[in-house]
Amino acid sequence: MSIETLKWRESPDREAPALIILDQTRLPVEVAEVACGDVETVAAAIEELKVRGAPAIGVAAAYGVALGAWQALAAEEESAAFRRSVGDAVERLARTRPTAVNLFWALDLMKRVLDANSGASNRELYELLRDAAHRLREDDVAICKRIGQHGAGLLKDGDRVLTHCNAGALATAGYGTALGVIYAATEGGKRIEVFADETRPLLQGSRLTAWELMQHGVPVTVICDNMAASVMAARKVDCVIVGADRIAANGDVANKIGTYGVAILAREHGIPFYVAAPTSTVDMKLASGDAIPIEERKPDEVCQGMGTRTAPQEVSIYNPAFDVTPHRLVTSIITEFGVATSPFEPTLRRWTTTGSSETDRA
Missing domain, CATH: 3.40.50.10470 (Translation initiation factor eif-2b; domain 2)
Structure with a gap:
């Protein structure tokens, strides 16, 4: 059986995306999912152990940053405010759990994506951050198989x-x-x-x-x-x-x-x-x-x-x-x-x- 701890939901018509988390606080009695549509719900899911384990926390945090970028994009913030909002998302997620270093590794990666694309539009930055989170998730599965x-x-x-x-x-x-x-x-x-x-x-x-x-x-x-x-x-x-x-x-x-x-x-x-x-x-x-x-x-x-x-x-x-x-x-x-x-x-x-x-x- 394949277990999906995290999955990304985003429709082609640009409906608001969401991170779907398998709620581990309800296992083994119930297999249930939680939809996180913003930075705060992702941060709360990490703090409340709905998602846990160092690699999973890192991937979830990366998607949380992408959701922060989407929130800023949907609010039609100008470029400087957009980048500040993404930075705020990184800071909020960094406060969730202090021991798991994968969390900070993933957030540093997302900050590097933001900093390396100074000329990108807000839409382009959102897509770059989302795609970076996708790659992180795919890489994690491949890395685990090599381990x-x-x-x-x-x-x-x-x-x-x-x-x-x-x-x-x-x-x-x-x-x-x-x-x-x-x-x-x-x-x-x-x-x-x-x-x-x-x-x-x-x-x-x-x-x-x-x-x-x-x-x-x-x-x-x-x-x-x-x-x-x-x-x-x-x-x-x-x-x-x-x-x-x-x-x-x-x-x-x-x-x-x-x-x-x-x-x-x-x-x-x-x-x-x-x-x-x-x-x-x-x-x-x-x-x-x-x-x-x-x-x-x-x-x-x-x-x-x-x-x-x-x-x-x-x-x-x-x-x-x-x-x-x-x-x-x-x-x-x-x-x-x-x-x-x-x-x-x-x-x-x-x-x-x-x-x-x-x-x-x-």
């Missing part, structure tokens, strides 16, 4: 993989990063089984990963987060594969809260810990994970996330959305250019600077 191809070689027939959160088609424009590795392996004829951590507090593992894998016919078992150690100790896990929201130059990885603990457990039990992500997730400006900004979300996600209060009314709640896994716990980082091993920095720098691996350039 899957590189990572599939790390899996053996019959492997049992543990994953945390959701890094599949739902977290990207299609196919996925961590789950993309699993899909590529199964498409190559390997039999793979998955343990999906439920991923507290918002249950992206049990709600999204389990649902997505079932759509693809991949055997999946949901476990509570605090069961991971026992499952590993019972020798039921052959490797761990997770995604990433930001990777520092040294290979430190920011990913969904709880990933660090899984990495520690994997090291203790001698289990490979793989990270799958596009190079747009690598932030070479940050020397280590200490500098990665960690989003803190609302307390209600922890104490009232399942419809009933699960903690005393006045108790303090700490709810960071991500943690940082030190590079020393990471076996390999899988990107569209290949598989990097420690020391990570030279390889990540080459890939993010030249856009190719040694093999690609040969």
Whole structure:
């Protein structure tokens, strides 16, 4: 089954366009879509996790900028005001979620499109920005498939993989990063089984990963987060594969809260810990994970996330959305250019600077 996380709706008669988002807050109970017709509805969808996952957030933000350009075009703003409106759209979207670097990578790309076309009309600029978002979406799917191809070689027939959160088609424009590795392996004829951590507090593992894998016919078992150690100790896990929201130059990885603990457990039990992500997730400006900004979300996600209060009314709640896994716990980082091993920095720098691996350039 093909899962469309994001799609663009625009009719030939120039009716107002919209970004159609698969609402992930309603899965797995209901498959429903949300139509976003302006910058604010896209920003709200990102903040409310209707669309989530670093690559998907980046693509959604790019389309949000295109919608901002359409709004300015429809309002018949003169050129300078049009450009200011697009800039305002970029600034609003940049405030949505601080950890996922793909968001800022995509917004920088859209700003470059705007700046590189100083002589273009407002209509031309809108079309250039929209087309840039289209290319970003198409590229993301192609990149995820390349990640899957590189990572599939790390899996053996019959492997049992543990994953945390959701890094599949739902977290990207299609196919996925961590789950993309699993899909590529199964498409190559390997039999793979998955343990999906439920991923507290918002249950992206049990709600999204389990649902997505079932759509693809991949055997999946949901476990509570605090069961991971026992499952590993019972020798039921052959490797761990997770995604990433930001990777520092040294290979430190920011990913969904709880990933660090899984990495520690994997090291203790001698289990490979793989990270799958596009190079747009690598932030070479940050020397280590200490500098990665960690989003803190609302307390209600922890104490009232399942419809009933699960903690005393006045108790303090700490709810960071991500943690940082030190590079020393990471076996390999899988990107569209290949598989990097420690020391990570030279390889990540080459890939993010030249856009190719040694093999690609040969």
